[in-house]
Amino acid sequence: MNEHNLRKSLHSIADAAIDENKDPYPGLKKYVRQHLQTGEKKRPASHRRAWQWASGIALAVLLSITVFAFTPQGRVLAQRVLRFFTYSTGDQRPANSSQTAVKTASETSSQVAAISASDDSTPDPASILDSNLEIREVQLKAGYQIYVPSWIPENLQFSGASIEENTNIVRIFFLLSQRELNSNGLVFRQEPLPATDDCTLCDQVGADGAIQQVLIAGIYGEYVKGVWKYTDEDPVWESDPFLQKMRWQDKGMAFELLFMGPPDSMSLEDMVRIAESLKEASTQLPDEAIWNLTVQEAEKLAGFTVNVPASLPEGYSLDNVIYNPSSNDVIQMYKFHPYSAGEQFNIHQSRQPLVDEIGNSAGVELLTVDGKTVEYVHGSWFGLDGSPVETWQPNSIFHTFRWQDGDDYFALEVLFDETDTWSPAYWTRDGMTAMIELVMGARSDFPDQVNYNNITDISTAGQLAGFHVLQPQTLPEGLAFERAVYDPVRRSITLLYGAGTDSRTDGNAYLVIIEEPAQGAIDYDLAGYPQDAIEQVEVSGHKATLLRGVNVDGQYQDVPRWTMVWDREDLRVILWITPDDSQTSLSKNEFLLIAESLQ
Amino acid sequence: MKENLAIEALKEGNLEGLETLAGLYYHRAVKAAFLIVQSKGEAEDIVQDSFLRAVEKIGQCKPGCFRPWFHRIVVNAAIKSVGKRNRLISFEQPGRDSQAPLEEILRDPQPGHQAVVESRELTGEIWKAMRRLPVRQRAAIVLKYYLDQSEAGISAMMNWPVSTVKWLLFSARKRLKVHLYAALADPQPATQNPVGRSETEIGES
Numbered sequence: 001m002n003e004h005n006l007r008k009s010l011h012s013i014a015d016a017a018i019d020e021n022k023d024p025y026p027g028l029k030k031y032v033r034q035h036l037q038t039g040e041k042k043r044p045a046s047h048r049r050a051w052q053w054a055s056g057i058a059l060a061v062l063l064s065i066t067v068f069a070f071t072p073q074g075r076v077l078a079q080r081v082l083r084f085f086t087y088s089t090g091d092q093r094p095a096n097s098s099q100t101a102v103k104t105a106s107e108t109s110s111q112v113a114a115i116s117a118s119d120d121s122t123p124d125p126a127s128i129l130d131s132n133l134e135i136r137e138v139q140l141k142a143g144y145q146i147y148v149p150s151w152i153p154e155n156l157q158f159s160g161a162s163i164e165e166n167t168n169i170v171r172i173f174f175l176l177s178q179r180e181l182n183s184n185g186l187v188f189r190q191e192p193l194p195a196t197d198d199c200t201l202c203d204q205v206g207a208d209g210a211i212q213q214v215l216i217a218g219i220y221g222e223y224v225k226g227v228w229k230y231t232d233e234d235p236v237w238e239s240d241p242f243l244q245k246m247r248w249q250d251k252g253m254a255f256e257l258l259f260m261g262p263p264d265s266m267s268l269e270d271m272v273r274i275a276e277s278l279k280e281a282s283t284q285l286p287d288e289a290i291w292n293l294t295v296q297e298a299e300k301l302a303g304f305t306v307n308v309p310a311s312l313p314e315g316y317s318l319d320n321v322i323y324n325p326s327s328n329d330v331i332q333m334y335k336f337h338p339y340s341a342g343e344q345f346n347i348h349q350s351r352q353p354l355v356d357e358i359g360n361s362a363g364v365e366l367l368t369v370d371g372k373t374v375e376y377v378h379g380s381w382f383g384l385d386g387s388p389v390e391t392w393q394p395n396s397i398f399h400t401f402r403w404q405d406g407d408d409y410f411a412l413e414v415l416f417d418e419t420d421t422w423s424p425a426y427w428t429r430d431g432m433t434a435m436i437e438l439v440m441g442a443r444s445d446f447p448d449q450v451n452y453n454n455i456t457d458i459s460t461a462g463q464l465a466g467f468h469v470l471q472p473q474t475l476p477e478g479l480a481f482e483r484a485v486y487d488p489v490r491r492s493i494t495l496l497y498g499a500g501t502d503s504r505t506d507g508n509a510y511l512v513i514i515e516e517p518a519q520g521a522i523d524y525d526l527a528g529y530p531q532d533a534i535e536q537v538e539v540s541g542h543k544a545t546l547l548r549g550v551n552v553d554g555q556y557q558d559v560p561r562w563t564m565v566w567d568r569e570d571l572r573v574i575l576w577i578t579p580d581d582s583q584t585s586l587s588k589n590e591f592l593l594i595a596e597s598l599q
Numbered sequence: 600m601k602e603n604l605a606i607e608a609l610k611e612g613n614l615e616g617l618e619t620l621a622g623l624y625y626h627r628a629v630k631a632a633f634l635i636v637q638s639k640g641e642a643e644d645i646v647q648d649s650f651l652r653a654v655e656k657i658g659q660c661k662p663g664c665f666r667p668w669f670h671r672i673v674v675n676a677a678i679k680s681v682g683k684r685n686r687l688i689s690f691e692q693p694g695r696d697s698q699a700p701l702e703e704i705l706r707d708p709q710p711g712h713q714a715v716v717e718s719r720e721l722t723g724e725i726w727k728a729m730r731r732l733p734v735r736q737r738a739a740i741v742l743k744y745y746l747d748q749s750e751a752g753i754s755a756m757m758n759w760p761v762s763t764v765k766w767l768l769f770s771a772r773k774r775l776k777v778h779l780y781a782a783l784a785d786p787q788p789a790t791q792n793p794v795g796r797s798e799t800e801i802g803e804s
Contacts (some may be wrong), residue, residue, distance in 0.1 A: 007744045009722040014630035014745065017639055023643055024625040025618045032651050442630070 034343075034397065034417065036382075084355055084375050084402035084411070091359040092394040093381070097558045109348060133161045137290055138170050139281045144192050146170050147253065151277035153270050156186055167191060167200050176261055184242075184261030188274075190253050201254035205247045208239035214246065214268065216275045221248025223268060246271045251278075277527055285325040293321040298330045304408065306330050306349055309438035311446040313431060314454060319344065319368035327352055336425040342555055343425035347439055348411035354402055356411075359392020367401075369433055370442040374403040399432060405440055412436055426453040452486040458495070461486055465493045467571060472497075476577070479511055492516030510583065511594070518572040524565045528556045539595045544565050546588070560585035564595055573598065611656045618653065624666065625650075625748075628673045634741045635677035637730055645680060649673045667756045670746060673758065674738050681734040682769060721779075728778035736771035743768055 124403035138161040139146050152158075156174040160570035163170055168191065189200050205211060206224030213455040214223045223246040247256045257274060259266040290301070299306050301323045312334065319335040329350040336343035348354055358364070358377050365376040380398035381390040399414040412435060416427050430447070437443040455461045461484040462469040469484075478499045485494040498510040500574040526534060528551040535546045544566030549558045562585070563576040575595055586594075601619050608616030625646060632642035653660070660668055675726045709770045729737055748767070754761045 003744065005721065006725065009725040010741070010745045012722050013726055015633055017633055018626060018630045018642075020626045025621045028621050028625070028647060028650055029614055029645055032617060032654050035651050036614075036654065298745070467799055477754055 001065075026221070034415075067451070080467070081203070083575045084353065084409075085354060085358045085362075085364055085377055087360050087362070088357050088392065089360060091361050093357075093392075094389060102126060104502050118426070132242075133163075133175045133292070135161055135172070135281050136284070137161070137292075138163055138172075139283055140285075140301065141293070142168065142170050144279045145283070147190060147255070147276045147278040148172065148281045149188065149253065149277045150279050152186070154275055155265055156481070158483075159185070169200060170372075176265060184265075186257060186259045186266065189256040189258070191251050192250060193254055199254055200248070201256045205256075209326060210237065210239060212268075214248075214272055215252070216248050216272055219248055219250050221246055221275070225263075244268070244271065246275065248275060262374065287326055289322050289324045289331075291320060291322050293323055294319055295332070297321070298323045301325070302328055302330050302349075302351075304330075304349075304351060306348070307410070307439050307441065308332065309347070309435065310441075310444045311438060313427075313435070313446050315425060316345070327354075329354065345415065345435065346411075346413040348409075350409050351407055352412045353404070354409045356400070356402070359394070362392060362394060367433070369403070369436045370440050372403050372405060372438060372440070374401050376401050389530075399427070401432065403436070403437055411440060412439065452488065453483075455484040455486060458484060460484075461493045461495075464488075465491055465515075466515065468514070469495070470513070470573065470598040471495070471567075472511075472513065472572070472594050472597050473490055473599055474593050476509065476511065476590070476594070479509065482510075487516075490516050509577065509579050511573070513598070514574040516572050516580065518567045518570055522565055522567060522572065524574070525551075527551070530556060533558070537564070537592065539566055539592070540568070540598070542568050546592075546596070548588075562586065562588065562591040564591070568598075602665060603663070606657060606660055609654055614654070617650065620665065620669075621650065622651075624669055627735065628670065631670065631741050631745055632673050632677045634729065634745055635738050636680050636732065637726075642677070645676045645799075646673060649676055652676075658685060667752070668793065671756050671758075678734050678738050696801075703730065724779050725775070728775045731778055732771055732774055736767050739764060739767035739773050740775075 031209045036072070050554050069455070081306045125306055133141070135146075135148055141163055152174055155176055157176075159173045159175045161170065161172045172188040173185060174188070189201060191199065193199060193202070205222040206226055207228075210224050210226055212223045214221050217450070223244070225244050226237060227242050227243045229236050229238040242260060244266060245256065245258045246264075246268075247254070249255070255275065255278075257271050259271065284323075285301075293301070293307055295306050296320045315336050316334045317337060318332060320331075320333040322331040322333065323329070324331065327350055329348055329352070331349075333346040334345050334347075359379060359381070362377050362379050367374040367376055377400050378396075379392060379394040380396040380400075382393045382396060397415045397417050399416075401412040401414075403410055403599050412432070414427055414435070416425055434443065434447050438446060441595055452464070455464070458469050458471060464486045470482075475497060479497045480499070485496070486492070487494070495513040495515075496510060497512075522545070524545065526545075526547070531551065533548045533556070535548075537544050537546045544564050547563040548561075549556055550561045550563075551557075560579045561576065563574070565574045567573075572596075575598075577591060577594075579584060601717065602623060605616035605619035609620075618777055628646045628649065629639075629642050632645045636642055636645065649669065652672055653665075653669055679738045732740070738757075739753065742748045742756070744751070748756060749763055752766045753759065757764075759767075
């Protein structure tokens with residue numbers, strides 16, 4: 001192998017695996033935009049300080065006097081007494097202002113890493129890996145007192161901890177330091193000694209002949225070098241100096257140390273010293289939020305029952321449960337799948353009022369849901385990293401509802417881009433109200449037909465619109481029906497045909513048919529189209545206007561996109577096809593055939 | 600010039616600048632990440648997040664520096680991603696192999712010329728051999744032979760001493776040769792011990 005072959009092979013592998021025809025920009029832009037907007041809430045609920053509530057109330061009183069008396073918005077709102085939002089003095093504030101928020105899922109891993117280390121002597125894990133649990137997180141989740149070494153060799157660094165799902169064994173990982181350039185290291189496992197024989201770490205440490213007895217602070221343990229090698233027949237013991245294992249029992253626990261790596265990086269004496277250095281991990285609650293909990297774990301920590309919606313909108317599932325000790329706040333985070341553009345909703349629940357500051361120009365709407373007053377705000381603070389100020393954005397992707405129910409205070413944050421009216425993750429106000437009712441326990445099902453942007457069968461679309469929906473009998477190769485969108489204001493149905501799960505953003509060609517009751521003359525905006533791009537044609541005996549190219553913001557582009565609009569009895573039809581990223585599209589006649597085939 | 604305008608646009612908070620940068624760097628970055636993490640989906644996620652990070656930190660980017668700066672973000676993210684995965688595989692799931700098989704990627708229903716077949720075989724073996732390299736060595740190979748960086752360039756980009764870069768490349772090439780020689784001489788895969796690493800690798804660690 002020479003360097004030329006290596007270079008050529010790498011290019012060949014990469015070229016074969018990655019399709020360059022896909023335009024990454026639409027999806028990337030949406031992803032970045034959504035996360036920048038959610039990034040404004042980078043400080044999670046946990047960062048809200050203890051004084052915030054008290055100061056929030058004080059601020060609310062002061063602001064209610066100031067704002068109501070001296071600002072136009074205040075005078076308008078003077079009759080409303082807000083309980084859960086407080087007005088800022090303006091629409092800008094210092095970037096470090098406190099705010100209740102949840103990070104989006106993509107921020108979760110860094111959040112976990114950012115949780116500061118406990119007072120255990122384990123090194124800071126954040127410098128190595130950023131997506132595992134810390135000692136006190138596993139301590140909180142384990143349900144038993146765990147132990148941590150107070151001494152480890154200098155060439156090892158703590159890299160994270162976790163809990164084995166089926167056995168509840170706690171694992172703490174230490175990797176050989178970066179300079180050694182490999183992923184070898186030490187794992188320390190522990191489990192409580194059970195009353196029965198069901199103890200994984202109580203099994204024999206290795207093959208009889210290889211086991212060596214060791215003394216650990218007066219207690220005998222077993223030590224072995226090697227590993228069982230699995231073969232097609234029975235396992236065969238293989239003496240391997242790169243694998244060292246030690247097991248012992250103490251303090252009502254079974255312990256195991258397993259080291260994988262060069263023998264000169266870990267001696268038996270080192271392993272014994274680690275074992276002898278064990279001390280109880282801190283059980284004190286951290287100041288920061290705890291992520292990746294189950295609802296039951298969060299309830300145990302919060303001390304109250306968490307209201308979980310009995311039903312979810314189509315496409316959403318529970319992504320994370322977070323507990324914020326400083327405000328005793330449990331947050332359920334639900335994400336929309338399969339798209340990952342940031343659509344999600346979060347349910348906060350606390351025994352303390354969830355007060356949030358909003359921009360001075362923000363509008364607060366008071367709703368009554370199941371007899372309870374709910375405050376609603378559309379907007380959020382926005383500030384790029386490093387910016388000294390945050391600005392209130394009234395039309396951001398955040399829709400926040402707050403209310404009290406008995407002893408509990410709730411907030412529902414719905415994150416979606418309402419300008420993307422075709423997004424299948426789109427929410428209507430009815431949908432958001434239904435979700436509040438579900439959290440309140442006032443209903444058990446999320447209404448089926450709320451998501452007008454994700455109608456998956458055409459007969460349902462026709463029922464909603466009240467007319468027979470025309471469908472093409474001829475389609476370009478590779479395109480199939482993806483979904484329909486219903487606009488209750490125009491009573492229009494939009495049919496989307498594509499090649500993938502979201503053809504509008506994945507770079508593939510897509511066909512759109514909009515059908516709505518014909519009212520008045522056709523007023524399709526032809527401004528900007530050159531004369532030779534506009535043609536009058538006949539479709540199934542009806543006069544139609546055929547357009548070539550596209551007019552975007554007044555700029556005509558002669559791209560292979562075809563558009564046609566015509567009235568067919570009482571129905572107005574708009575048909576267009578957008579080419580794929582390689583600008584491959586249909587000929588005019590092929591496009592006309594699709595229009596003729598509508599039935 | 601176009602790139603500098605895009606960067607300036609991003610610095611002013613205009614995300615339209617992303618279109619130019621995505622057009623220039625997205626696919627190459629995904630390919631580089633793919634060669635390191637050996638998973639297409641993971642590579643796309645890494646690059647998507649890297650663009651987000653780049654936009655957030657665009658203030659740090661000086662005119663003309665975007666390419667190495669962005670590649671550094673991508674390669675570091677890929678190394679981190681593999682490090683996380685390796686730890687789980689090494690300690691927990693012996694022998695698990697979640698990477699995409701190259702045979703599927705390169706599958707071609709048309710019978711090829713002998714030379715093409717041989718070339719494809721070599722490429723397949725290089726892919727397998729790459730998988731067995733420690734992640735930093737793999738990254739060094741990608742930086743040198745895919746992103747066409749000099750050793751000094753890698754050093755500056757990744758903030759690794761030149762001697763480290765030389766050592767990484769030397770070790771990687773040596774390992775690749777060993778794995779390729781073994782693979783071409785014996786079509787059977789190297790024996791895996793129960794912790795999922797070949798004996799050769801452990802011996803060389």
